[in-house]
Amino acid sequence: EPEVTQTPSHQVTQMGQEVILRCVPISNHLYFYWYRQILGQKVEFLVSFYNNEISEKSEIFDDQFSVERPDGSNFTLKIRSTKLEDSAMYFCASSAGTGLGTQYFGPGTRLTVL
Amino acid sequence: AQTVTQSQPEMSVQEAETVTLSCTYDTSESDYYLFWYKQPPSRQMILVIRQEAYKQQNATENRFSVNFQKAAKSFSLKISDSQLGDAAMYFCAYFILDSNYQLIWGAGTKLIIKP
Numbered sequence: 049e050p051e052v053t054q055t056p057s058h059q060v061t062q063m064g065q066e067v068i069l070r071c072v073p074i075s076n077h078l079y080f081y082w083y084r085q086i087l088g089q090k091v092e093f094l095v096s097f098y099n100n101e102i103s104e105k106s107e108i109f110d111d112q113f114s115v116e117r118p119d120g121s122n123f124t125l126k127i128r129s130t131k132l133e134d135s136a137m138y139f140c141a142s143s144a145g146t147g148l149g150t151q152y153f154g155p156g157t158r159l160t161v162l
Numbered sequence: 163a164q165t166v167t168q169s170q171p172e173m174s175v176q177e178a179e180t181v182t183l184s185c186t187y188d189t190s191e192s193d194y195y196l197f198w199y200k201q202p203p204s205r206q207m208i209l210v211i212r213q214e215a216y217k218q219q220n221a222t223e224n225r226f227s228v229n230f231q232k233a234a235k236s237f238s239l240k241i242s243d244s245q246l247g248d249a250a251m252y253f254c255a256y257f258i259l260d261s262n263y264q265l266i267w268g269a270g271t272k273l274i275i276k277p
Contacts (some may be wrong), residue, residue: 049209055219079263091253093264123261137205149257151265153207 050074052154054140060160061130069125069157071140079122081141081151082115084108091139097123130161164189166254166268174274175244182229183239183271185254186218193259196230198239201251201270210252212236241273 053072061067073080082094091107097115114126124140127134137158141151166187175181187196198210213230220228225245229238239258241248244251254268 083265085205090269091255091265091267096263108193110270114273130260139207141207143263149259150197150209150212151263152209153199153203158205158252 051077052140052142052152054138054154054157056157057073057155058158058160060162063132063161064129067127067159069127069138069140069159070153071123071125073123073142073146074144074152075121077142077144077152079143079145079151080101080115080117081143082125082155083139083141085139085156086133086136099107127159130159132161135159135161145158163264163272164258166256166266168252168254168268168271170271171269172272172274174276175241176276177244177246179244180240180242181244181273183241183252183254183273184220185239185268187235187237187256187266187268189256189258191258194256195259196228196237196256197227197252197265198228198237199253199255200248202249207253210255211239244275246275246277248272249273 055070063090085091095105095109112128116124137156138154140154143151182208194215196213211223214224223243227240251270253270255265265270
């Protein structure tokens, strides 16, 4: 069964450093998403991506964040200058299309900012 | 405001028994999809079940079923014959069709299975 994959599973970085979180969505999916979950808190939407551009982004997704689909398979989230409060679980998700709707999630990347 | 409320921070059930997790949501839209996701200690987010709001019939998936009450904006999850592997956080979520498709999430219910 196809699945969303994410790498790395755990990333530790120093405050102020750049990180890139990688995702490989399900191959025939067209819509891609990033969510984050700070430990003990709700899952929060960051950004959605379709047709090589951002469809929607939340207030959390400020200028420090960017997304890219550099090739036909990868979908990346970059945080330019990490802050302590960026420590969270980051989930990538993909869906086949608007009418089909269900978002399938990757296993997540745990980001720890020291 | 679009919100999801899961009023039970924690629930426990005896193995093999049935448990119901509650969820209410608030939206003025009429076309949306509702979901239950499971998050075990590994923290992976796993789809449990989904319900299209236009469908009156409640979704079922093996031991998992929902009680969808659209007028009351209620979407509870029933787990029958609970198993130790069901222990996890359970999140209720929805998105609105023809919008940005971002999932709106509840705070989660921690389900404990007693052997």
